[in-house]
Every structure is written in structure tokens, then in C-alpha cells.
Amino acid sequence: MTLELIIFIASILFGALLYWRESHGNKLYRFFNKLMYSKELQMKPTDKTGFLYQQKFIVRLVFIGFLFLIGIVVTRFLIPIDLATISIFASMIVGTLLGTYLANVIFKSSEVIEEKSHSLEDVVHDTIEKGKDFIEDLKAKEKEVEKIEEAKPDKPKAEEKSARERLKDKGLL
Structure with a gap:
């Protein structure tokens, strides 16, 4: 169980590393794209799509599963000991998928923070000014x-009859 947990955490980091690497360059994906498709169907030079970067869940699952399947086959031939079990294989795939999505969230949030950081100061300043205006309005x-x-x-109240006297006048008491 401990080995599976260690492999799971390592595969999360591996998935984040793969995603980060593909976000900066997708030369291997472009190479396979040129091999598989005709000139008209090939990727545009500005397209950043990779095996994991900007892909749907099923495509990521297939590519990661294929990557680890090749890795396990090579490991089985190089090391005759049965280290590559199905549970480790599954935890590697799930951890790598989780790592790619975690890296995606981190990259997206850092982009939003960078975009909003310039306007954040203006928003805070505007909020403070509105608060000051609101306080001044309350004071006014x-x-x-x-x-x-x-x-x-202060007008003194005219002498009014009490409720008891009014009820007596009506004949109710």
C-alpha cells in the first residue's frame, strides 16, 4: 500500500511535469501529426495542442494509458521481477491524469492573476473611495x-383622555 501511495504522488508530479512541458512546446506531437496526416489536415503553426495540453479527457486517458502500457512492457522485459501490477498501473494513470488537471488549474489561475493584477490596484482604490463617499453621505x-x-x-401634548375614560364615555365600562 505504501508503494502504491508513493507511486500515486510521484505520478501526480509526473503528470504536472508532462503538462507543463507540453504547454511550452509540442514538437513530438507535431512530428506524429506530420507523419499521420496529409498536408491539408496537419496542424497550423500557431496551434499549441499536444498529447495532454488542450485535449479532452478521453484523449488524455488514451495517451497516458498508452504511455504507461509501453513503460510496463519495457519494464517487464528489462526486469524479470513482477513489479508492474495492475493496481500500480491504475494508480499511475489516475495520478498522472490528476496531475495534468491540477497543472491546468494552476496555469489558468496564474494567467488570471497576471491579467487582473494591474486592475486589482485600481479596484481596491475605487472601493476605498466609494467607502469614504458612503461614510461622508452617512455623516451628512x-x-x-x-x-x-x-x-x-417640543409641543406639549394636549390633555387627552385616558383609555379608561374614553371607554366610560362610550358606556363600555
Whole structure:
């Protein structure tokens, strides 16, 4: 169980490394694209698509599964010991997929932070200014209320009958 956990964590890091590597250059994918497709169907020079980068889940799963299948076959021929079990194979695939998606989230969030960092200062400054304006408006309203209260003279209430006396007048008591 410990070996599987170590391999799972290592495969998460491996997936993030693969994704990062493909985000900076996809020469191997372009090579296979040129081998497989005619000139009209080949990738555009500006296309950054790779085996893992900008691919759907199923395509990533197929490429990662194929990569680890080749790795296990080579390992079985080089090392006659049965290290490559199905549980390790599955944890490597799941960990690598998880690592690619984790790297995608990190890259996207860093791009958003870089885009918003320039405007973030302006947003904070605008918010502070709006808060100051709001406080000034509240103070102005308080002063208006105080002036209105001061302007009202206290009128003594005319002597009114109590509720008991009104009920007696009506004949209810």
C-alpha cells in the first residue's frame, strides 16, 4: 500500500511535469501529426495542442494509458521481477491524469492573476473611495436629521383622555 501511495504522488508530479512541458512546446506531437496526416489536415503553426495540453479527457486517458502500457512492457522485459501490477498501473494513470488537471488549474489561475493584477490596484482604490463617499453621505444624513430634530419645537401634548375614560364615555365600562 505504501508503494502504491508513493507511486500515486510521484505520478501526480509526473503528470504536472508532462503538462507543463507540453504547454511550452509540442514538437513530438507535431512530428506524429506530420507523419499521420496529409498536408491539408496537419496542424497550423500557431496551434499549441499536444498529447495532454488542450485535449479532452478521453484523449488524455488514451495517451497516458498508452504511455504507461509501453513503460510496463519495457519494464517487464528489462526486469524479470513482477513489479508492474495492475493496481500500480491504475494508480499511475489516475495520478498522472490528476496531475495534468491540477497543472491546468494552476496555469489558468496564474494567467488570471497576471491579467487582473494591474486592475486589482485600481479596484481596491475605487472601493476605498466609494467607502469614504458612503461614510461622508452617512455623516451628512445624520447632520440633516439632527437639524430637523433641533428645528422641531417640543409641543406639549394636549390633555387627552385616558383609555379608561374614553371607554366610560362610550358606556363600555
